[in-house]
Amino acid sequence: MTDAESARKEAMQSFLREAGWQDAMHEPLAGDASTRRYIRVAKNGHSAMLMDQPQQAEAPTADADASPAERRRLGYNAVARLAGANCARFVAVAAHLRSTGLAAPEIIAADTENGFLLLEDFGDNLYTSAIASGADEKELYGNAIDALVNLHENPAPAALGRFALFAYDETALLAEIDLLTEWFFPEILGRPASADEEIEHRGLWQKALATVPDTPPVFVHRDYHAQNLIWMPRRSGVARVGMVDFQDAVAGHPAYDVISLLEDARRDVSPELAGAMTAHYLAASRFRSDPEDFLAAAAIFAAQRNAKIIGIFARLAKRDRKPFYLSHLPRVWRYMAHDLEAPALKNLKAWYERVVPADARIGISCDRGERG
Template sequence: MSSPDRESQRLDFLKAAGLQDAARAPLPGDASTRRYERLTATDGTSLMLMDQVAAAESPPCDPAWTPEERKAKGWNAVARLSAGRVEAFAAVADHLRGLGLSAPAMPALDAPEGLAVLEDFGDALFARVIEAGEDETPLYLAAIEALVRLHQAGNPPEVLSGAGGDWPLLTYDATALQGGADLFVEWLPKLDPALSFDAAAIAEWAEAWAPITAAGEAGAVVMAHRDYHAENLIWLPEREGAARVGMIDFQDAVRAHPSWDLHSLLQDARRDVSPALEALALDRYFALRPELDRAEFMKSYAGLAALNEARILGIFARLVVRDHKPKYAAFMPRMWAHLNTNLKQPGLETVAAWFDKYVPAESRK
């Protein structure tokens, strides 16, 4: 993405947006194929340049594809990821703003080329302002308020419209959920020599998760940000209510069970959230949504959280082994702790028995 041709495309795009004289400062990269720059216009306005080459990833899922076709097309199709498409970001952003939530405005967009200029929410990521001494409780409760706003909007449209065109909002279905869980059995043995899963173990793995993935698909009735945590939320205290939570990195949004973003926030892979804060945040969520059956909801919360933690352990193992990014190993003990706790919850007996059979205690920490 840093080739001379790509830089020429960026310059042409910035010129068309009237930003050819803006100062440009690249931001550090993450595990994705996107890159960002902070732009400072000649009048002092701060903006962001999003740069995502569509061809850098396998194609996103066509809504008409069967599970078999999705598996043949690649990981993005299986998991129903957007492949980083800028038009997905634009469509989800428009939907969120329409609900009174804070997603960046896009003053300039070239979706076919994968370039966009975004409103700059600043650097006050929840994780950073908490590290700097901000009381975390009001931030997390505001994040709950924003989720409630999203969830009370009900079943979202099947197709979202945005400045870059229409984008399908697909269901985070059993195929996608199981595909995520399967990253664990694929990649953990490549990281931990003590682990080995034969065909029988993998068949038992899929069978153990089947009730949880089925419930996740059946309960997919809200839009899920899908990566809702303290590194993707920006504190905007000058705004009011749910709008104080600036959302980014939501281009992979799907229709999912409402517990998905909750456990992403409260059982974070990258920072510790105390059990007391998790309980307080969940109490707030259910107080704002009294129509829910809390006990039934929490079965799905624990089941899908456990599945997500297995998925993330697989992703981190892949990042360490395949992508030579050893820093992600440091996050794995936290994920193991969350997973071990969730495996004790009702409805996870079969999954817990699988782990007891195939994953020694010394490998689960």
């Protein structure tokens, strides 16, 4: 154990001691794509979830009024409007979600300066696990859509406690699609993207995003999918949908979280289920009388999100030595191919067909794409 690891462990034990959980049993949970780690702690028949977020593990963020140039100078977290290592932002977002009747973990204890939170334990019944164990997929997804309808009934709040709710602006959206040319090209295609390819790709996306019909922004979870939702059937209504990993929330288009759920990078969502859940959302939301604008925006944001994910999964494989994420790329490219059929994306479709042909998109060896 290094000196830094030893100091971190000592700080964690001190936090638990002050919170009254010093004698708890520890059960580390499997890691994800972030720099955080979670440990279930149990004591006297009760359990809680310890979040350990090292403060030096992330690039800095930026204030809401920072210019694009200032954000670029600070790095990717600032450009893309991410929370980074800011645990206080997690606390503020959780409080907002609970205030709307949704299920976000209660905060039992917090040391945001050092990056420790002790959270209510929602259990292990992730949507992915619940469905695999026989839960009704349509019921679970219907409840997840109902939670979004609830969340979208009101405009995005200007602030969450002392934090501004960042706008999911063009600077952030374009920074995310740049990940595809920055990481997928060298890691999967085996060559860097040329300057002309990067400029053309970004320019086409800029034009596509400009066609999104205006609509009042709402609270966007930003990573709303089956691995971040926990089914809690003993609760009632939308509170049965436990939410986690929401610290990067922004103010954006209502379609974003809907497509995040229905074009899940980590599990197959059938076209039939996706179509039924989209119809369910439209029938219950403010778009029921005029769905065309929503559907047009949904196609664009779906493609944008999938382009981002393709880049992130390549980055996880190369930079973070997590090659098992590559096994999801064929699924994400299938979603992407469907999204690119939208009229507003015809020029991007042509670009991808020319620069990243279909056989290159799935050229991933099994040994690189498997866990372990």
